[in-house]
Amino acid sequence: MKAFVMESGEWKLKNMEEPVTKAEEVLVSLKTAGINRRDLGLIKRYGDNPEALIVGSDGAGIVESVGEDVVDFATGDEVIINPALRWHTNSEAPPAEFDILGMPDHGTFAEKIAISAEQLEKKPPYLSWAEAGSLALSALTGYRALFTKGQLKKGDTLFIPGAGSGVATFLIQFAKNEGARVIVTSRSEEKRQHAKRIGADLAIPTDSDWLKELADETIDLVIDSVGGATFNRSLDILKKGGRIVIFGATTEDTVDLNLRKFFYGQYQLVGSTMGSREELRAMLEHMESFNMRPVVDKAFPLDQVEEAFDYLASGNQFGKVVLNISE
Template sequence: MKAMVLTGADKPFELQDVEKPALNADEVLVQVKAAALNRRDYWITIGQYAGIKYPSILGSDGAGTVAEAATDVDQSWIGKEVLINPSHDWGEHPEYQAKDFKILGLPENGTLAQYVKVKTKYLHPKPSHLTFEQAAAIPLAGLTAYRALFTKGRAKAGDKVLVVGAGSGTGTFAIQFAKAAGCQVFVTSGSGEKIERARHLGASAGVNYKAQDWAEELKHMAGGFDVIIDSALGKDFNKVVGLCNPGARIVFFGGTAGNIPELDARPLFWKQIQIIGTTMGTAEDFAAMLNLVNQHKIVPVIDEVFPLADTKKAIDKMGSSSQFGKLVITI
């Protein structure tokens, strides 16, 4: 089969012929129709991720058709159009992942290939209103955004939600999910064009975080926020805390702008603000996220679609952070 293989640190992907995966018990072989990239893939390609091994086939997101099934698997899976949950071996505790938790695409070979093997418990029917490309855009970012908003952030109808960094895959899902749940959504971005696109997704308004007074402007627009979804952190985090309503939840799953600076902790306890970390999600989170997508016929935002051979171009675009929404790879 054809696959994009990462052969070493700072080496470009190579389109190679590799052996088709051999199935173990309770596994199926999915013929991948489309995959999608995540920031995780970018960090791996530049050698800045834990547990990197070579050679590796990356890719956590994928949608396709079941081509083969192990002998102990219900053979009716064959031919079904499926979506893959990339959150593997979460463990028994819903609040945090187990020590054995892993994400599809490292250390296990992932979806940037014609075939990928997956345990049946990680398969879900592809939403019927979506193409393979649209469905492939969902898994990792959709799961992360859903858990941040609802499981950890406890967002509900009527809440004011701020999404910091509107252009990422998780950011666009957070806007769509919060809007579907009846929240009023505001955004920040370093691009006026991305703010305008966020408005078309359902955001009420947004501000450019490059402006000195961006937090004051948001405060004037919204008054304050009940849930803030942040994947940046960095030097402006104190301003984010200042935007919180009493009892607000700040949920973060990344730190692309750096660590949290020295904080004035008094507002945290006086206003009973929670700062909550999250990563990926449980099988229950994934099923609930897909239910929301199906119920509201949510269509993921796709920035650009690339053929498998042009995966390096897609990775480079992700590195520039110029995209709005997901970068999808057709297989």
């Protein structure tokens, strides 16, 4: 089967042996796979390891066969992959055995994957293959950050620095579904207008004076994945006693924090990452109840995966970038 791998410090599209299922596993013929920023950085972490590792965390496809101990899935079922491995029940932090699919386990940028039945969910029938294959990692990350950790409620005002990422597009829609006010930033006027079309109430330029732009707003919750470039600016516009949830750092991952200002403001700083199977199922129920769809920006065939990586790395996308693996 064709697969996109890391091998000896390089990206390669190569032929790999088809996986063989264990008793508790399901063999899935993949239709699509979503690309995430996590994938872009794996080559540095994997180094010069000579063993080929298939990358990719998100995917959707059709069950081709099931192991002898599998009872919840059957040949022909349409499924999505849950990339949060071995984290079943919602908890304050992931269990020690938690990993994200795509390293150290073989991932989804391949024609087939053998994976534990515990990591599969039925594909919502109203979603296209591109939508289904791109949603799990970003949507689950956003759902946990917004609801489990951020405790968003109806009437709150949410502020999101950066409007174009896959997670941001889910955050906007989740928050609007629950009756919140949503404010985002972007350097791009096109992305600001895109954000408004999917529900954002206000979209301001990233390089504007946030304190001036938001002088009449009361920001209850900030969800920030940009990191050092925006953290203190986000804190400046957050109301006293407000919450800031961090789930990533695409810029600097260290910040200078004025502790006196922080404790006088009674701010709440919370970390979040991915989410449990319990939260994934709640997220899918939420999406189906609102007939909510992922925002898919662009799709590439599997043999153009390096071009897809370059496109995502450019930051020009609004929403998800997807690989079409099979017709």
